[in-house]
Amino acid sequence: MKADRTVRWRLLSFQAVALTALAILVLKLWSLQVVSSEDYQAAADSNRFRLVPVDAPRGIIYDRYGEMLVRNVPSFAVSIVPAGLPEEPSERQRVLERVGELLDMPVEGEEGIEQRLAERTISPFASVRIASKVDRQVAFIVEEESLSLPGVAMEIEPLRQYLYGPLTSHILGYVGMIPSQQIDDYASAGYDPNDRVGLTGIELTQETALRGVKGSKHVEVDAFERQEAVIALEEPLQGQNVHLTLDLDLQAATEEALREGMRMAGSQVGVAIAMDPRDGQVLSMVSLPSYDANMFSGGISHQDYAMLSGDRHRPLVNHAISGLYPPGSTYKIVPALAALEEGVVDKNTTVTCHGTLLLPNKFFPDDPEQAQTFFCWLDRGHGSQNVVGALQHSCDIYFYTVAGGYKDFSGLGSERLAHYSEVFGFGAPTGVELSGEAEGLVPDDRWKRQTYGENWVTGDTYNAAIGQGYVLATPLQVLNATVAVANGGTLYRPQLVYEVTDGQGSPVRSFEPAPIWDLEADAEHIEYVREGMREVVTGGTAWLLSLPEVPVAGKTGTAEYPGVDEEGNLLLDEEGNLPTHAWFTAFAPYEQPEIALVVFLEGGGEGSQTAVPVAGQILRHYFGIAEPLPEEGESEAGAE
16 A cells, blocks of 8 residues: 555656646747747847848949040959858868958958958948959859858949049049048948948049948848848939039040140140139149049059059149149239239339349348349340230249339238239139149248248249249149139139939039139229230240130249259259249130130240140130141240
């Protein structure tokens, strides 16, 4: 009996334990399959599904007549999903080394795979772009070896193709990966670290319009983050299209003329810009040497970038807006109008030029040996000159006198000269829609004391009056000042973007002419300056440009600069003179101007001899004039 009770007790205990275990199992199954099923399903889905961004093609850029300048082309790219890489360090290293071998890039070190992963990983499941513009054959190999390269994916990305290469590179600029030091700034604006953004030129300044809106796709992946299927797709929205004021045909003609002029002058750097003086629209802008923006599409190699950045002539720099040079006699329109406006001279006031001017030393005014000699470019002098004749013949002595004064003649003085220089737009960016524009320099007494610890003297005013000394300007600033004279007194912000449209060509935003301000000068005084510039072409220093078909007005310039050779030695000619830049700025037709231009040749010699023919070739193309330039004859145009 006792044994039976023991057996029965054990059986009941076993049954109780079994029932309890079964109850616990049932409850656990209930919890897993009913209570927590949604949580576990979500976790499973998170391991299986990914929401992947889809790059939006950037907007297209056109010239003023609808000619496409840049477009998007599909290209292979290699990306790595960090979570898909093997956890075993040796296996992970094997995968990265194989990828590096295929892409010809290091795993470690600067610009290595590991560095890119460290800089641009925002999530273990977000892909990191490792290489763009991957060779087609390499792309096929990566795809074929995908089973042995977990976490590595081939993608198709739209890359920029600049259809005219160096011809438009300084204007269009280029796109590239977000610089490492700016990733946080771009992220706050909604960018992904793998995005490509405009880095220079129109690509940068019009980034907001061009960038587009990303799409997304819902995909199913395997354990190695390889895409198995696309569940849903939201198409990206292409960026807006940008239409420029640029005339591609004139741009090509401008480059051809400039390149030939540089060859003839032995110049290594040159600029030519054309603008519509009626509204400030830029028609052409060429800076040589240039570069091919396609080199940056998809990423430039260290060797190519080192070659471009190490070139002493700086092909990556747009010298039209970033080059700072003494403007020489093109600057004389400033003291000419200033002197008229301030009543220092009128049209009939004359100054006699003997070729030299002796400026007395203020401490020894009666000692001629202590006087400082200032020269006119024409040794024999120009004789008696009024403001129109002084512009026509570019008489230095006249502008020394009206700007700085001489003996009993009170000139403008440095303060008023600086003021009118700023009124003409010198010393400040023009505001053109390009990156990297320089301000230039309008010097004054305060600037000289802060920079050199010296007081301003009359000789500084003399030099500034003829665009020498400390005065520095960009070619675009010189052209903008010319435009203000050509149109009767309005200084414009140079305009490069004409219109922004959507994918269907409907206008999204139009850009109207943007006057900076009016010179507020007497119309008669502006007309005297215009008249002097007209005489420059009809019988002055730019006589080579006299076109019977179109009346042209202009101003030549020849500016000395302290040039050095590749060894750093000062360049001097046989007579011990400094080398000179060649300038010419002009507008046409004289009565109703529709084009204004500037030509600059670095180290190009005399503006009348080297810059003027370039301008002539550009104007003949613009107006459709086939006749050759007039034959050379005798003239005093030899030094300006």
